[in-house]
Each structure stands twice: as C-alpha cells, then as structure tokens.
Amino acid sequence: MGKSVILVGCGNMGYAMLKGWIAAGKLASKDATVIEPNEGLRARAAALGVTVAESVDELDAGADMIVFAVKPQVIRDVAPAYARFADKATFVSVLAGTGTATFEEILGRHAAIMRCMPNTPAAIGKGMMVLFSNRNVTGEAKAFAEELLATSGTVTTIDNEELMDAVTAVSGSGPAYIFHFIECLTAAGEKAGLPAETAQLLAMQTVYGAASLAKESDEEPGKLREQVTSPNGTTAAALSVFMDENRLLDLVSDAVDAAKKRSIELGK
Template sequence: MAAELVLVGCGNMGYAMLAGWIAAGHLKPEDVIVIEPAQALRERAAALGVQAHEDAAAISDAEAPRLVLFAVKPQSILDVVPAYARFSDSATFISVAAGTPVATFAALLGDEAAIVRCMPNTPAAIGKGMMVVYANAHVDTATNAHVRDLLAVSGAVATIEDEAQMDAVTAVSGSGPAYVFHFIECLTAAGEAAGLPSETAKLLAMQTVYGAASLAAQSSDEPGELRRQVTSPNGTTAAALNVLMGEDRLKKLVGDAVEAARLRSIELGK
C-alpha cells in the first residue's frame, strides 16, 4: 500500500513537524515512513507509531509515497536525495533544507519532478513558525494546497512565486528568531544594569517581547500605531525611542543585518 509521506531525516525539526501532523489528525501513523540513520532518533520516531528505517532501501515499490519530505542538513543533500529518484513519477518532493535551490533537487530527481521548497524557522517546533513556500511548475494545485495545509500545523504559511526571493525570506524569517533572541538578551542585560535581579530582568524581557508580538498579531492596528499608543509625549517611552529611532538608528541596523544575511544566503546557494 502506498505511503502518504516519507520523512527523510527526523531530527528536531522533522520530528516536531511529524508529531504535530499526527497530533492534529492530518496524518495517520500507519501512513508514514521515516528514514533516519541515527538509531536514537529512529526509535523516537517509531514511538509515534510510524514505520522507521535506516535507509531508503527499506521502502518497497508498493509503498511509493505521495509526498517525500527532506528534513536533512544541506550538506547531506547530494548523498541522500538520489535514492528517492525512483519515486519521481508519483511523488511530490518537499525540502526544508536551507539554501538549497529547486534546481539542485531537479538535477538529482529529474527535470519533471514536482518539487516544493520550504523555508521554516525554529518556532515551527512549537507550532508558532513561519513557513514560506515555493513550488515548481510540476506541482499540481491540489498537492500544493495539501502541502500548505500540512505546513500550517506548524505555524503561518506564505507563498512566493519567485524563488530568488527565498534569500530575503531566509534573512527575515529564517534567521529572524535569532535577532529576537538577541534582543531579549540585550533587554535582559539592560534591566540588570538598571538594577533588576537577573531572573526578574529575564522574565520582564521575555514576557514583554512575547506579549508585544502577540498583541501586534491580534490587533487590527499597524505596529507603528501600536507604538504610538504606548508613547506619551515627553514620557519615558519617548525618551527611549529617541535613542532607538533617532537618525533611524535601529532601522538602519536591522536593515544592514537583514542585507548581510540575504547576501550570505545567495553565496551559500551557489
């Protein structure tokens, strides 16, 4: 019987996505095959009720999957992917490998292969991720919608029509959690420097970022308007924003950071 999904690689990201799909009822464990060479990770996957094997040779022709999802490190692509070319006539291939273009997969799987490239970020592990999807012309409309529905279990999903935009996606949402984590670090350190106990400063920083992001997501007001609502003329917030926004300091800094990440993404994709 054909499998619904073959998950190639079941590390933290792959496992989190798989567990979410099963918990949400989008996939039945008996419809999933996991290929994972690491025994501990393979056993962890098997505990979800799925088939788990060491390599692709264990998949029979009768189990030819509808979807094959590669959740492996980019440096493993050339070694791992060719073993799945035998499913190119029937399967749609999905990659969450950073910086690896569709052309690389097409060279390994065949020019007619249906390929979806997805850039997730780490909050996908708790269902709060940002997944951005690019599909080549061989992915049919129904499969595209099915893939989006699966990915939506892990967070928000957006689509781009130009794969070249994936470098900007990487720079904004792919790498973006690290920028926010560093902001939390900086705000925590500033709180400590202002006299707060370390644990209190950490709690204030994390909850403030979490609460502000949640409010921005749920509010009908734009972030700029929410900022203005918090800022009383000549008040404490205005004093702080004079530092952050004066001469567009923070805007320029963030812009430079995103551009550096985008250019590095381009380099890694060559």
C-alpha cells in the first residue's frame, strides 16, 4: 500500500508539484487528496484522478503526509483544522517566511514538521528545493518527502533553520535575478544594434546554455569562465568591466544581503 498525501492548496505551485508526483509514479492518484476552496482549481486537480474537497471538514482521516501550499498570510486560519492529524502525519510547508516554530505553535510541539523553500522553476521540474526538518520528523518521512520533491527539481537539506533566510536570498529569489540579467543582456544587445527579437533570443539561450553546461560539467564555473576567455579577446574585455574591483561580485553580494535581511524581517 502506497503512502497517502493531503495537499492543502492547489494553486500554481501546488498543482505543479501534484502533477509531477503523479507523472513520475511517486504518488498514486488514489492516494492523493486535495483541499482547495476554489472550484476551478478543484476541478483542475480532479482531472488528475485525485480526491478533492472544498474543506478539511469533509475528511474523516488524515494522511501520511500533509503538504501546505497556501499563502503565508492565511496559514493561521487554515492550519489549526489539521491538528487532529498530528499524531500520524508529517507536515510539509512550502510557505515562504513561515518557520517551523509557527507550525509547532499551531499544531503542537510534538508535530513532525518539514519546511521547504522551492523556487519558481519547480513548476517545470527544474526547481531548487531546500528542506529543513524539526526534531520530530522520522528518517522514513524525510526520505518520502525528498522522493516527492525531487520530481520538481534538485533537493538538498539544511540542519540549521536560520539558514533559510540565506536560501531564500540565493535560490528562492534567485530566478528573478537571472530574469533581470536576461532583460539587461537583451537591452544591451539592442543597444549594440541587434533587432529586439534576436537580442532576446540570444540572451535567453545563452543563459540557458551556460547554466546547463555549468551544471553538467565536471569543471567549476570559474574554470569554465577561464576556458572561454582568450587573453586580450572580446570576452576578456567584457569581464574586465564585470570583475574590475570585484564590481559584479560586490553588487550580487549586496543584492543577496538585502534579500536575506528582508527575509528575516518578514519572518518576525
């Protein structure tokens, strides 16, 4: 008998995860239940063959794992109704800025709680998923959660929850930094004389290709950079602008620091 999952909230992120779990064969449709008040989103989930309900009040039993994928501002209204399942279920939260202490306060200090920070590429199975577990989570539950989340991208774990603010600043918010770099590279291409459509294609494919090469290569990114940089060549001329007095490094560090500080503020 497979493990059962209740997904609370089936918006874009929740639906993408659910669809990935089922498509990869990690979760059978019959073992999944979606709690979603929005009729249209319920219908979308039901099309995957899962059980759907408007409210947790319609459920008689819990599940092995209960995943919260709702907006952070509503969690104190939503989560208390699930406290009755805390004896047997492991809870997984994909809410930004909501610590395990909040869930322990709502669900009980003996509740098994995992906190996950995904990012938007998870919607196409290429996300970065970072997990933290409280002391009550079993090894079996950790393995199951990692197996499920791996269908949305790469999974890693941290042992210190305070690092979640840094995780948020690097990978949680990180896709927006890359999107903006693509915007900037596109604009620079246009300024250099390229048609807008061509400039955007070149910028997007270059970022995609370089990231793919960096991930698949055995070489460190710094080594790959050196390999493509001929002495006194065009790449060297451009890199001298980025790297002079650590200009780009300092800019990115300042940006990540700003995001980390904001994450800490939002978590208070």
